[in-house]
Every structure is written in structure tokens, then in C-alpha cells.
Amino acid sequence: MKLSDVLVRPVITEKVNGQMERSGRYTFVVGHAANKLEIKKAIESFYGVRVAGVNTIVVPAKNKSRFTKAGMLTGRKPSYKKAVVTLAEGDTIDFFTAE
Helix, strand or coil: CCHHHHEEEECCCHHHHHHHHHHCEEEEEECCCCCHHHHHHHHHHHHCCCEEEEEEEEECCEEEEEEECCEEEEEEECCEEEEEEEECCCCCCCCCCCC
16 A cells, blocks of 8 residues: 555544644554554654554444425434544644645
């Protein structure tokens, strides 16, 4: 698997921002076929940081429905895999400044 296919996007939420500040843990949506070693290698090469640990989670698909003027619409949100990456002491990733 190519390193560019491993990382899909970072997850930016209030809970993840708190983890970033407190314990240096960053969350990314990754490809389904990516394993922990590939994720570690991709993070280290793209962001130039040292990775201390990687935890992966497969978020299951969910059925969603909503009421509209046209009636009830039903659909399905796809499943995805995310990785929680712990960086080595002193390393950070800055998503919020444009370079």
C-alpha cells in the first residue's frame, strides 16, 4: 500500500483537540487496508515527527433516516477506520497554521 493511500484526513473535533493538548494524541481517518506499521511510517514521513504508539478502531456503518417534505428518507453511512497516534515526548503536529 502506498503511503499516500494510508492517511485519508485528520479528525478535528473538540474531544480530539483536548487529547492533542493534554497527551499528544492525534486522530486520523485511514484506509481500511492500512496496518499499524504503515500508519506509523506514513505519519513519520508526512509530518516529520516520531510516533510512540498507534491504536486503530474500525467504526461500523450506521443506518440513518430523516423526515423531509418528500417523506422519510433512509440511507446508510459507510464504515471507516481511524487511528489514534501518540507522538513521542516533545513532538507536535500543527493543523491550524497555513504554511
